[in-house]
Amino acid sequence: MSADTIHDLDALLNHMWQDYLGMNPQARAVRDLFEARGERVVNDHIALRTYSLAPVGIEALARPFLASGYQECGHYTFPAKKLRAVHFDAPGRPKVFISELLVDAMPADIQEIIADLVAQVDPATTHDFAFCTSGRPWSVDHATWRRLAEVSEYAAWVAAHGFRPNHFTVLVNALETLDSLEEVNTLLMANGFELNRAGGLIKGSPVQLLEQSSTVANVVQVQLADGPLEVPGCYYEFAQRHPDASGDLYQGFIASSADRIFESTDRR
Numbered sequence: 001m002s003a004d005t006i007h008d009l010d011a012l013l014n015h016m017w018q019d020y021l022g023m024n025p026q027a028r029a030v031r032d033l034f035e036a037r038g039e040r041v042v043n044d045h046i047a048l049r050t051y052s053l054a055p056v057g058i059e060a061l062a063r064p065f066l067a068s069g070y071q072e073c074g075h076y077t078f079p080a081k082k083l084r085a086v087h088f089d090a091p092g093r094p095k096v097f098i099s100e101l102l103v104d105a106m107p108a109d110i111q112e113i114i115a116d117l118v119a120q121v122d123p124a125t126t127h128d129f130a131f132c133t134s135g136r137p138w139s140v141d142h143a144t145w146r147r148l149a150e151v152s153e154y155a156a157w158v159a160a161h162g163f164r165p166n167h168f169t170v171l172v173n174a175l176e177t178l179d180s181l182e183e184v185n186t187l188l189m190a191n192g193f194e195l196n197r198a199g200g201l202i203k204g205s206p207v208q209l210l211e212q213s214s215t216v217a218n219v220v221q222v223q224l225a226d227g228p229l230e231v232p233g234c235y236y237e238f239a240q241r242h243p244d245a246s247g248d249l250y251q252g253f254i255a256s257s258a259d260r261i262f263e264s265t266d267r268r
């Protein structure tokens with residue numbers, strides 16, 4: 001199904017999931033590993049990335065979700081990486097975590113590069129229901145991509161991939177054959193998957209009410225204006241949520257943990 005025929009949330013979420021699996025053999029292998037154990041994988045959240053420039057900021061990517069019953073829930077800032085994020089929630093649906101690079105906090109030449117990319121976007125297309133998963137709407141060459149990557153791995157990821165899911169996240173609480181994030185990590189490593197060790201294998205703690213780990217993004221090939229380039233693709237994340245004082249599972253995110261998880265798409 002092509003993105004311009006998508007007009008409802010089920011179709012959008014399905015398209016995002018298929019796009020993600022198609023681009024990331026590693027994610028498919030991880031899913032298959034769980035399903036071979038009889039698990040039905042529940043997605044905790046989907047993460048999207050963008051730049052803080054109109055018409056492609058967080059509000060543009062959030063539009064189809066807000067139009068489909070999602071509510072804006074939490075706001076997060078990542079000062080070291082010059083990012084901010086908002087998470088959106090809807091009952092019975094995966095959460096949607098949308099971050100954006102704070103472009104005006106970048107060096108002047110980076111601001112210019114990103115403004116040039118965003119100027120290639122037809123503003124009308126940002127109102128398409130599936131704009132958030134429509135891929136890369138701009139042309140970028142190797143030299144430009146390399147300059148972005150020197151300053152911000154995040155900026156380079158968005159330049160190379162455009163608008164598509166950066167990661168999906170397995171809700172560990174919903175697994176029936178594995179009781180903890182630690183057990184999930186052990187299983188993944190025993191099956192040859194490389195996990196992101198920045199900040200430790202597990203980011204967060206039961207006291208913080210959220211523990212997360214992630215694979216290291218697999219390398220994929222993208223076609224830039226002047227030829228192909230191998231870049232980090234997407235990663236798979238794993239989240240275990242813990243009950244708060246009232247006994248309800250915590251439903252938010254922890255900025256200090258996510259800060260290191262962003263590094264799952266850094267070049268190695």
Ligand code: NI
Nearest residue numbers: 047097169237
């Ligand atoms: Ni995440």
